[in-house]
Amino acid sequence: MSEINYLWPLAGGLLIGLSAGLYLLLNGRIAGVSGLTAAATGLSGGGINKLGLGFLAGIIAGAWLTSLLVREPHIAITSSLPLLVAAGLIVGYGTRLGSGCTSGHGVCGIARLSRRSLAATAIFMAVAGITVFVTRHLLGGQL
Template sequence: MNQISFLWPLAGGLLIGLSAGIYLLTTGRIAGISGLVASTLGLTGSGISKLGLGFLGGILVGAFVASSIARAPNIQVTSSVPLLLVGGLLVGFGTRLGSGCTSGHGVCGLARLSPRSIVATLIFMTVAAATVFAMRLVLGASA
């Protein structure tokens, strides 16, 4: 692993942890992306969250800055649109069913040693591993 490939993930992880910690300390709320999107769009019943909008805007600006400094990834979508739509709907359903997403449970919940988040993260990771196993070994799909 060369120096740049080690530093980017380290810096990204530190910034995610720092921003989630600051958000929790200043608002008393968890910085889960699904919850922030819902509050930014006014779907939580408490009106549109300007702080959530700023947090999400910071994520987008940070991604743009990082891709401007480093080479941008070459992203190729190889799945069909109906498959992507079904996958997106299933992820959205799972997010609502699990009362949060991987960022809320995996980053913030684990840091707080929340039993519900520990279980949710174990389920996320188990399903992810099973999906990779099924796609690679059973169906013969490549990475």
């Protein structure tokens, strides 16, 4: 692996942290993707939020621009569509149940030393580790 390959994640992490910090400083709100998606689609009450729409458009435009400037990503879907849909619904339900997602709790909440976010992020990470262990070692990676 070349040295430049280690810079991309560092740059991405810095940009995520910078954008989350600026969003909090300039708007007084947490930059959680699930909350902004709910606001952009009107699911959080109060109608469609233009700030949420702009945030989501920025995420999509940033990914598109990066793929043009850096390299074309190779995406390979290795699971069945019903499994992916079920997983997405479970993650969405958990996000609403936990009052936020990994970006809101993990990036913004931990930075603010929120106990609720520290606990939520610890649970996210523990469940992710258990899931990887079960699917790779107990189920043989057959999902």
